[in-house]
Amino acid sequence: MTDQHDGVDKPVQPGGYFPRCQHTKTYAPFTRKLLADQQQDQSYQKRDTTATKEEIRVDTTEAKQYFSKHLLDWYNVHKRDLPWRRSRNPYYIWISEVMLQQTRVETVIPYFHRFVEKFPSVEALADAPEEEVLKAWEGLGYYSRARNLQAAVREVKEVYGGRVPDTQEEISSLKGVGPYTAGAVLSIAYNKPEPAVDGNVMRVLSRYFLLRDDIAKPATRIGMERLAKELIPEGEARDFNQALMELGATVCTPKSPHCLTCPVIEHCAGRMEGAVDALPVKTKAKPPRPEKRAVAFIEGAGENAGKVLARQRPKEGLLARMWELPHVLLPETIAALGPESDEAAMRCLSESLASEHGLEVEPLAPMMDAEHTFSHIHWQMRVYRCRFAGLAGRAAENGSAAGDSDDGNVFLWFGERELEQYALPNVFVKILKQAGSYRS
DNA sequence: AACACGGGGGA
C-alpha cells in the first residue's frame, strides 16, 4: 500500500507544481476537481467562483491539454506495428479487443492471425460450428470470451445486417462487450469520442493525476472513464485512446516504468510525489483455493489402441465444453494424507467415476503429477494409469453427438485426429505431451 | 460488492 495514506489529515504543503490538499487522501488540485465533478457536479459549480478555484480550473485545463498533446505526438512516432492496426475493419478491431482482454499483445498476435484467416468475416464466424471457434481459441484462456463473441457476431449478422454497430447503446448490448470493449471499438474503428479504460489506462491516469483510488473498485473505473473522455482531443479519439494504452503497455509499465523516456514526465504528479512505484493502488485478490484431484489416464485396447479416454466438460461453468482426462476432486480426508494416500485416492477415483459417469476403471499405479493454477483455484493433480473396464449405458463411440441429457457425461477415445479437432485446457495438453502418447 | 473465469511473463 501507499506510505502516504494513513487516514490522518495532512497539512497543506507549500511549493511544488501540485501542492498537496488538506484531505485524508492527498490529491493534486485537479484530482480533487475530478472527484468533485463525479460526486457533486452542482455544488462544485457554485464553489467555483472564488479566485482560488479559478486558478485550479486553469491549472487543470493546462495539465490536461499538455497531457493529450504530448501523448498524441509521442504515439505518432512510437506506435507499434500491430496486425489489427493495419485494418479499420470494425470486425477485426473487435476480435483483437476481445482477445486482448486479460491477455498480452505478444500472446494475442498469432491467435489473431489464425482467427481472422479462419473466420475472415462476421458471416464466416457466425456460420462456423462452435467447436471450431473453441479450437481456434485453445490456449488463450477465458473461453467464455469465444462463446460470447460468436453469439454476439450472430446477433450482428441477424439484427444489424452484418455491420458492427457504431453506437454505445447497440454495441454495449452485445454479449461480451462491456464498457472497455465498447469504447475501444467505437473509438478505434469509428473514431467516436468514447473512453476505452483498461488496466493500462487506469495505471497511467492514476500516476499522472496522482489518483490514489483503488482501481479494483468499479466506482474508480467510472471516474477514470469520465476523465479519459475529457482528455480526448477533438477528432482524435482513435489515436488518443490507443496512445494512452500504448504508453501504459510500453513506458508506464506496472513495474520499473521507463519514466525517463515518458513524453509527459514533465507534469506527472505521481512522479513529482515520488509515488510512481506505489501506484496504482489496488486491493489484492484473495489467493486461489487449493484442490487435490485424481486424474485417470485410460489407454484404449483393440481398435482404440494408442488412444486415451477423454471426457467433455459440462456446457456451463469452468472450461465449459472443453475436453479433458476424467478426474475427481479428492475429499479433504484423503487430500490431507499427502503423497502416501495413493491407495485411498485410487479407490476414490474408481468409485467416483463409476457413480458420476458410469465409467468403470481399475486404477493401477501413479503415473505423474501436474499442477494448474486458475485465478481462483489451484489444482494439484496426480495422474493414475488405469485399466478400462467398461462404460455403462453407452459405448465410448467416436463421432456421436452429445445430447443435452449427456451434458458432462460424454466420452471419446482421443488420438491424433481428435487432438487436432477438439479443444483441451492447457494442463491436459501438457499431461498428454508428457505421457508421450502423441507428437506435439 | 463479491465472485467466477485461464494462461503467460517477469523478478
Add this chain to the structure above:
DNA sequence: TCCCCAGTGTT
C-alpha cells in the same frame, strides 16, 4: 519459484 496482470458476466 512466486508474484503480477485484469474485462465481462453472474449472483
